[in-house]
Amino acid sequence: SSEGNKYGKIMSWLKNSEFRRGLIIFNTASEAVEFYRKHLNDLKEFSENTLLLHSRFTEKDREKKIEEIGKMQKEKDFLIVSTQVIEAGVDISSNLMITDISPANSLIQRFGRFLRFEGEKEGRIHIWYEEGQINSDYKVYDGELTTKTLKWIKSNPKLNVHIPEGEKGFYRLVNSVYGAEHFEFDSKVIEGFERIFLNLETAPKNALNLLFKMGGSFVREGLQIPVSFMKKDEIAALGISEFSRSFVVPIAFEIFLNMIPSVTGAVNEEMQFIERERIGFLRYPKPEILPEILLEFMFRHKVIAFLLDASYSAEFGLVMR
Structure with a gap:
């Protein structure tokens, strides 16, 4: 679908919703910014408490935004446009979630920002995707895992996003998407760590070399x-x-x-x-x-x-x- 159609559909879900504590999640910062810029006036009609959060803010501004989100939680309505940065470290609960499809582990993290607190029982989640865009990759995610997640959700629309076990629990989603191969570890990497700690004289250099090999991050x-x-x-x-x-x-x-x-x-x-x-x-x-x-x-x-x-x-x- 074109960008206009995609964003237009999201806006129609917003305008037609009786739920007023909204969270819109994109897979890329570029999409989140573009949508927020194009539709800011309409978004503010949904709620004056409107905010954009993604990874491309300074540490100082990110902290301010998370503080603002904490204040929004006390309001009867709000709208946050975000990316996967919302998945962890942000204490917010929505009753309207509109999210791009992502692999099961990421999607379940997002669901953790929906009807999060005691006494919250009613809400709606819209999961969307762009047809023809899921190949070996889907935006920043693995295409195969995203496809498996989408296929399972289409077949199980009554998924309970808060209960792990049972017929409607999200464990079934996780088990259908991930196999043993996704949890394998590389023994050579483990051996590399062991060599670093066993040879203290060369530890800094060895650690740096391993860091380079792993693309700059151990975690x-x-x-x-x-x-x-x-x-x-x-x-x-x-x-x-x-x-x-x-x-x-x-x-x-x-x-x-x-x-x-x-x-x-x-x-x-x-x-x-x-x-x-x-x-x-x-x-x-x-x-x-x-x-x-x-x-x-x-x-x-x-x-x-x-x-x-x-x-x-x-x-x-x-x-x-």
Whole structure:
């Protein structure tokens, strides 16, 4: 479906709903921002308590938004447009949830933000997807797991999103989507950890090498790159703590690759500017810029953020040019 049809359908669900504590969840920040921008006036007609939350906000603004969400919980109506960042660490309960399809584990986390508190018994969930878009991937998710989840939900529309066991419980959804192969661990990775701790003299170097091999994170599936929307002449007056909290935003490695033409330089731990010309990997063809190459540059030069030619607002977050 076209973007207009997709967003139009979501708006029709909103306008026709008797439930007024709304949560709309997209799979990408770009979709969430686009929808929020295009329909902000209509969203505010649904509720004046309207807010956008995704991963591309500074730490300071993200904390403010989570505080605002806490206050919204006390209101009779609200509307939050978000991404998977809502799945954990945000204490909110909706009675109207409109969400893009995602694999079962992610979807169940989202359901945890629906009729969350005692005494809340009535509500509605709309799950949508884009036909023809689920291939090997579906947006940021695995296509096969997403397809299995969608197929099961279509066959079991009376799923109880809060009860794990029984005929309508969500354990059946999980068991139908995930097999033993999804829970296997790599023994070589475990052995790598063991070698790090058994050889303390070389532990820092070994840990760094393993970090590179795993794409920069032992616990997260996607590597996040710190970027800033500040200009070269604006950073000199800032301390590292203020800069990191108020002017740095994490973006996915894949998004960063697409933003390489907009990189103006980098900032190190001493708040010194590194010219674009000194960032050698920026000259590589995109397919050759591997996570370990980028991470090695960051560690060697103590980079805390790359500067981008981008705009930022506390309402919309980082906006790519």
